[in-house]
Amino acid sequence: MLSMRLYMLQRITAVAMAPLVLGHLLVMIYAVQGGLSTAEILGRTKGSFFWFLFYGTFVLAASIHGAIGLRTIVSEWAGLKGVALNCFGWLTYVGLFVLGARAVWAVTFA
Amino acid sequence: MTEQTIKAIIERGPNPMGARTQFDVPAYDNQTVLDVVSWVQQNVDPTLSYRFACRVGMCGSCAMMVNGVPRWTCRTHISKVLVGNEVTIAPLRNLPVVKDLVVDMDAFFDKWIAAEGLHHGALTREDPIAKVDPTSSARVASDAGVECINCAVCYAACDTVSTNQEYLGPAALQRAWTLLNDTKDNGREKILDAVTGAGGCQNCHSMGSCTAYCPNELDPMSAIAGLKRESAKSFFRKGR
Amino acid sequence: MRVSEIERHDTDILILGTGGAGLFAALHAKQTAPEATKITIAVKGLIGKCGCTRMVQGGYNVALGGGDTVERHFMDTINGGKWLPNQDMAWRLCEQAVVRIRELENEVGCFFDRNADGSLHQKAFAGQTADRTVHKGDLTGIEIINRLMEKVLASGVEKLQEHRAVGLIPTKDGAALAGVLMIDMRTGAFRFVRAKTVLMATGGGPTMYKYHTPSGDKTMDGLAMALRAGLKLRDMEMVQFHPTGLLAGDHTRMTGTVLEEGLRGAGGQLVNHAGQRFMFDYDANGERATRDIVSRGIYAEMRKNNNPDQEGVFISMSHLGPENVRQKFKGMVKRCADSGFDLAAGKVEVVPTAHYFMGGVVVDVDTRTAMEGLYVAGEDAGGAHGSNRLGGNGVANSTVYGGIAGDTMGVDVKKHVYFRDPDNDVLAAELERAVYPLGQKPDLIMPLRRKLQDCMWDNVGVMRTEAGMKQGLGGIAEVSTELMTIGVDGSNLAFNLTWHDWLNLRSLCDISEVITKAGLARQNSRGAHYREDFPEPGAMEDSEFTVAQMQNGNVAVMREPVEFTIVKPGETVLPADAPETLVATQ
């Protein structure tokens, strides 16, 4: 059910996310000390082009990667096929991306 | 010989005829799962259907689910699978049942061919036999999977096969890998196309059940990984 | 079941069996026949997964130079067959094997073992004067059949799998073959397949012996059909026994399966129940003597012991160092272990086991039979091996002659524009024969098969006498008659194995009788046929072969002189200065 192109896309996004995940994990381990607050998060990210790129890439890659992954699961475990399957994939991708993009925008330049 | 008996529970497919029947089979010192099934057919239920040919692990005709695990029944000593004195035998998973313990293996072989699992030669019977260094890495890689007896045990063990109709399955893909490494084979492009098509190697999730249960201790999982590697390389080169 | 209920099917070329002979025939027919020719391959099991070619362990004999020549291979074959082979067939076998092995490597894609320098590795089986046997480890047959099977599956030939041939149906005048009656085993339906040319490659298979090596689907169906169709069968007394079959009790299908020849070659010792080595009592080569001699040695030892609880003898390898054995015979050790025996450190009980059938249908060197439209190749055909088949000549024979059959049929099929019409009486009779047990009261069949197997083993086995064989004939007749009173539950004919057990036993009974009668007719000892009452081989120049045929409902056995078309006894086709053997003595 998985085409070679989707397969490659899933692996490439995974590889791209690898350093981002590491970074994110470190930040979180550092950040959660003493509790989180809106101000704290925003203080770090607001207006930062770096964090915009960091989380922007992350969101893009994760939404592609996750959508492909969910598509596989849905096809294997729910038997979705053909057009329905592809629609599911795209919808998931767009949904994840839009939500993610909103979040990134919110914590950086909004 | 002992006086003991084995409780053999045989699950017979396909559905309408399906039944779970228990048979008491006399236990012997040297007895395989196939012997247990044969005893039932020869002595108490002459209508029981199953398939075998070589009876020594060469033809790959006799695979069944034994206690939920796919096995070659002619080479599985009953003592290895008895739980208490009980064993459950069912038709091989992931293939349509013809009757009782007999499955239709056509899909398995169709996929073998669909994976370009056949030699693509350039030489003919007029040419001398090519020299091949038996220790070269390509030959070793190719050799590793060539002794597959197409028993479909791996095919039955793999969950991707059961949930993804198109998936070519471990044995067919492993065959493609042996060919890709065979220096005498000229079908590289064809093979790569075949193993990256709809049911191609990219569908494998490396569950490893194929490798874990292959009765010949072959390693289709690693062969498929090899195909993924070559496919990825060729994807980067050609963009497809 | 009436004739009108038989499903009809037409094809140009029909091939029965998918061993080396059947598969090669399909490939070659595809190559030689006109483009639009319809080729159908029908088989009792699954394509390539049944039959004995797949079980070939040791390998494939072919003279590929390095001192070895076709002439030398030919002389070994003639000497091994004790001057009984049809020399033209033997010659063609040796000559074409050279082409066939290149075809297997280059076109079919087989993966034979190599020497360090990259050339093919060849070894010598007993009875050979050169290192000639090409192999893939000790699983040569799997490699050959798997590669052939792939090619055939991809070739677009029509497949009739799990179709059992039950009768050759001639034309009304009996001169030609119209087609073959089959049972579609999966549904139990009958199907009459008309064909312009038919290859019978069902592979003999002496499974009427208590101990036997061939796969379960082989039960002499082809030869039984040929016999009924009135064809001549030659060398029918010639049953080859492999000396070391596994003995694990009569309740397991593993009993009889081969423990490979190489074990003895590597120094394996045979010991009896008293713990003594005995082979040197019988032959100066001890355990390394040829198959027939070792088989007789073991048999004699078993008879001497005459203890029903201590049936066989043992093969013992442990003195070679268990680790060493484990490494060198990995597959064999694992196989024994799977069945509960320790080959590496312990000892394994063995018996001689019926292995190969030299006898078969009389054919010409192009596989044609006396019946137009019928061709026979492989183990079903007689002549190439005479009284004994050399290890490694079996698979060479089936692949060589299978290919030849395909080529011949591919050409001959052009001559036949129309399908021939069957003799409906024969069709009805064959149908009647096949459904017969369905009308009888069901009972167990296996006890009867055991009875036949014991009878053949005891009376027409490794060592024979007139009295024994006569007793054997009586025993066979008893089983035969009793079989006709035993029925099969016919309520569901789909994959009804018990029905097929019955039909198998029917074929085995019919051919057992022929074997025994041919054995009685040969009053000397040649190759695989050993008469205790006539231990001498007789003069080679006066060699005769037996020919069995149905005459007025009875099996008649005649004798015909061997024609020495290429070489006469006492002579050789090798140059005068050729060494006796090229094999380095161990």
Next chain:
Amino acid sequence: MGGDFRMKASKSIKARAHPLWLAYALHRLSGLGLALFLPLHFWVLALAVTNPGQLDRFLQLTDAGIVKLAEFGLVFLLAVHFFGGLRLIALEWLPWTAPQKSLAAGAAAVSFMVATLFLLKAI
């Protein structure tokens, strides 16, 4: 119907009790978990613009034990999926036929360590 139950039984497979299959299952479930959590995570963060107060209230919740545990779960999922995924890509793309089982076990162990570290820090 008894019959139906019976055929179900025949389809049950017990051939999964080995490390590689468990690694596959863990990877899939963690991926699934992450993908399901992600929209929630995004929505919460987006509160930063739409409703900062609510985000704060939400973030305060992280001090509660239950939420801590959930977070631990998430980081655990990410760690598991991350190392499992790297293991997969290595297995597929790097020409090793390394002992896959130890690699799988290793990935699981490292995931645990990372997640535990996170938990400890959080407390």
